[in-house]
Amino acid sequence: MHTMWKGTISFGLVNIPVKLHSATENKDIKLRQLHEECKSPLQYERTCPVCEREVENEEIVKAYEYAKNKFVVLDKEDLDNLKKEQDDKAVEIMDFVKLEEIDPIYFDRSYFLSPNEGGSKAYSLLRKTLEDTNKIGLAKIIIRSKEQLAVVRVYKNTIIMETIHYPDEVRDVQDVPNVPEEEDLGEKELTTAKTLVDQLTAEFDPEKYKDDYRESLMELIEAKKNDEDVTTAKPKPTPDNVTDLMEALEKSLDKNKGKKGTTKKKTTQKKTNTKKTSDKKTDEKETASGKKTS
Template sequence: MHTMWKGTISFGLVNIPVKLHSATENKDIKLRNLHKECQSPVQYEKTCPVCDKEVTNDDIVKGFEYTKNKFVILEDEDLEQLKEAKDDKSVEIVDFVKLEEIDPIYFDRSYYLSPNDGGGKAYSLLRQALEETGKIGLAKITIRSKEHLAVVRIYKNTLVMETIHYPDEVRAVGEVPNVPEEDNIVEKELETAKMLIDQLTTEFEPEKYTDEYRTALLDLIEQKKEGKEVATAKEPEKPDNVTDLMEALEKSLNKTKKGKGGTRKKKTTTGQKKKTTASTQKKKSG
């Protein structure tokens, strides 16, 4: 399992060296956009709409839009100073709480925690202490320059860290439109609904739930592969250096010819001017 972060779990004076591993993975099937004519993958370029040209990463700076078309520019040095000010290698447990006190709406992403070198005993100590007290650790951690609130708990004998949203990141329920204030429910309807819930109540077995759309899409892809309904992207033509050289020479030659066109006046030397004047005078006297 890939290690995405190394650091320590700290609570009080205890420090546990740990590794962080992503506990979940995105199983979405990614489809590429192809050019219908030749089935080649479409490329997207970063362009500036004002300058009408492509920009590279070196041409890009970070900016915060505080009002329409008004930006505060943040240099890389500014962001680096903020990163250096934070200790991004520690899961600092600041409080211990009960899991049921946190509503699931706060939970974001899950990560497995494994002990790093020399951290096995302290890891086991924290795991058993959490299990016997029925508590979870409320912690702070910085991942990729972003400070997260997180909880540390036990999942199947393994410590799990789950990032959770800050309170100001959870939208107020009062903003949800068309929520009825009062219940106008008929008792018989309520009893029927409760009976239906009782009939459908079971133990949670996650293995029996599958993504039916993803399964059907994979089956369709396999059927098309077996039926040879596949497209092969054409390789872009590689430029021929000889052809390029000839084109460059021809363009240079044409440019030179244009430069020598009739628009240029022929230069006349001083000697030539004198001969022309003398010849003209001789004709007049004759």
């Protein structure tokens, strides 16, 4: 299992070197977008609308937009220093609470925790303590440059950490539109509804639930594949060296045409100026010669 993070979890004076592993995976079927005409996968480029060109990774900086089209640019060094300050801190369990005190709306993602070298005994101590007290730990951790609030609890003999949202990340229920106030419900309606709930009540068994849409989609894909109802993307056109050479030569000719015309014009002008100078000198000589004869 891939290790996402290494660090230390502590409670009191107990320090536990641990590794973090993702506990869940997204099994959505990813569908690519193709150009209908040639069945080639589409590509998306990061372009600058002002410079009108594609932007390379090394040209990109991060910024916070505090008002429309007004940004505070954050240098990589600033962000790295801030991240290092947080990474140097151990993940400390701040409080112990009961799991039922946290509403499920706060839960985000789950991660397995395994002991790192030399941490097995402390790991077992925390696990046993959480089991016996029926409590969970509340801690903070930095994951992917974001500080997360998290709970640490036991799941099937393994310590699991689940990130939870901060209170200001959970939207106010007062903003939900069209929620009715208390209604006067008939006793018969309420009794019937409760009876239906009782009939459908069962112990939670996650194995009996499945993603019907995903399975149907995979069946459809396999059926089309078996019927050879498939398509192959056309290879990207390879530049023709001959075509490129001719194009380059033609561009060079077009470019030099202008220069040639300018050069010719300058040469003609130069010849004209030279001829005028020569004629002037001849006139001066003839005038001087005439004066001398006189």
